[in-house]
Amino acid sequence: MNRIIPLSAAGYSALACLRAEGRGTQNILERLFQPGGAQGWNRLRAGEPVFGHWKQADGEEVVVSIGSDDAIEIQCHGGILSRDLLVESFLAEGCELVSWKDWIVQNSVNPIEAAAKRALTEAKTHRVAMILIDQLRGALQNAIQTIIDRLINRNSSSAIQVLEKLTLQSNFGKHLKSGWSVALIGSPNAGKSSLINAILGYQRSIVLSQPGTTRDLLTARTALEGWPIELVDTAGLRSGGGPLETKGMTLALQQASRSDLVLLVADASCGWTEEQDQWRSQFENVLVVHNKQDLIQHHQGDRPDGVPTVAIASNGVQQLCEQIVLRSVGRVPAHGVAVPFTPTQAEVLDAALDLVKSSKLNDAVELLSSLLHEA
Ligand SMILES: Nc1nc2c(ncn2[C@@H]2O[C@H](COP(=O)(O)OP(=O)(O)O)[C@@H](O)[C@H]2O)c(=O)[nH]1
Ligand SMILES: [Mg+2]
Numbered sequence: 001m002n003r004i005i006p007l008s009a010a011g012y013s014a015l016a017c018l019r020a021e022g023r024g025t026q027n028i029l030e031r032l033f034q035p036g037g038a039q040g041w042n043r044l045r046a047g048e049p050v051f052g053h054w055k056q057a058d059g060e061e062v063v064v065s066i067g068s069d070d071a072i073e074i075q076c077h078g079g080i081l082s083r084d085l086l087v088e089s090f091l092a093e094g095c096e097l098v099s100w101k102d103w104i105v106q107n108s109v110n111p112i113e114a115a116a117k118r119a120l121t122e123a124k125t126h127r128v129a130m131i132l133i134d135q136l137r138g139a140l141q142n143a144i145q146t147i148i149d150r151l152i153n154r155n156s157s158s159a160i161q162v163l164e165k166l167t168l169q170s171n172f173g174k175h176l177k178s179g180w181s182v183a184l185i186g187s188p189n190a191g192k193s194s195l196i197n198a199i200l201g202y203q204r205s206i207v208l209s210q211p212g213t214t215r216d217l218l219t220a221r222t223a224l225e226g227w228p229i230e231l232v233d234t235a236g237l238r239s240g241g242g243p244l245e246t247k248g249m250t251l252a253l254q255q256a257s258r259s260d261l262v263l264l265v266a267d268a269s270c271g272w273t274e275e276q277d278q279w280r281s282q283f284e285n286v287l288v289v290h291n292k293q294d295l296i297q298h299h300q301g302d303r304p305d306g307v308p309t310v311a312i313a314s315n316g317v318q319q320l321c322e323q324i325v326l327r328s329v330g331r332v333p334a335h336g337v338a339v340p341f342t343p344t345q346a347e348v349l350d351a352a353l354d355l356v357k358s359s360k361l362n363d364a365v366e367l368l369s370s371l372l373h374e375a
Pocket of ligand 1: 187188189190191192193194195236291292293294295309310311312313
């Protein structure tokens with residue numbers, strides 16, 4: 001069956017791009033497209049774009065070109081209407097509509113390549129894209145093939161070595177799509193929202209001098225050192241407030257336990273409290289920020305290690321960003337290293353490791369092969 005694939009996403013842009021493929025696509029095109037000028041069909045050759053008009057869409061201007069694989073690419077105006085009109089005329093010719101996402105999958109050699117291509121379209125930063133390109137070029141596929149070969153040769157200990165390395169990278173890889181989440185918690189008025197604004201470099205959170213303003217969770221996405229980071233502003237932690245404040249506090253603590261890193265923001269001009277110590281020990285990955293350094297007038301007693309800042313003057317914010325990346329993103333894989341980047345890949349590798357450890361080598365080979373062959 002002939003297929004029509006809108007390659008560019010729906011929306012407003014200067015140009016839209018469609019692809020028509022399948023046997024006899026050129027015959028269909030002949031019925032739909034009128035080449036401009038004196039050009040005739042005998043002039044349409046692979047790689048040579050031809051300008052003309054779409055017969056069924058009030059003479060919409062288009063450029064068509066035939067690829068070496070006989071598929072036809074059509075560029076038309078980028079508005080949703082012009083693109084849809086062209087698509088509809090192909091559908092009226094009996095073509096099947098295929099989304100670009102499905103087309104990518106169908107045109108990939110293996111599931112890893114398909115997943116990498118899809119993930120690349122959603123990559124939020126260059127550094128994320130570079131890692132996905134490594135996988136697209138075969139880093140993960142080669143590593144999995146190496147494991148399979150070793151298992152076939154009954155060399156399970158060296159297979160385990162590679163598998164363990166890969167499963168360690170899964171934790172990094174699973175963040176590539178959504179980024180790393182960093183929750184800011186602490187007493188009302190400590191400067192959480194001001195710190196987020198300082199990190200973002202623009203006013204995004206609501207900053208008020210009255211305690212208890214941020215009752216819900218406010219999130220802001222940014223990139224630190226090229227990694228996608230989601231900063232979550234939370235309500236101040238204070239017992240004895242009204243029901244709304246208590247709700248905000250519960251939300252804040254829940255969010256903190258879901259986050260990759262918790263920034264416990266403290267007002268450095270006030271003493272360190274037992275309550276703050278409790279919050280600090282409540283979460284696995286906590287970084288203390290001693291904000292309002294400018295207001296310190298006399299020694300406030302012992303405080304835990306942390307990053308000193310003056311949020312309103314952006315002092316210490318660069319060091320804070322460095323620490324955030326170090327503590328959340330952690331070790332970055334070197335160029336060309338295999339990184340599992342989808343939940344399925346991570347699950348399959350974990351399960352394969354268990355199988356190898358319990359000497360079920362054939363089962364492990366079969367499971368790992370599913371990552372390479374089931375498109
Ligand atoms: N002097 C001083 N004031 C700050 C600093 N950071 C925040 N503030 C002020 O403290 C108040 C509370 O800040 P805010 O960010 O809303 O605190 P939050 O409740 O923790 O989100 C505001 O008036 C800020 O301008 C700082 O480093 N130094
Ligand atoms: Mg706030």
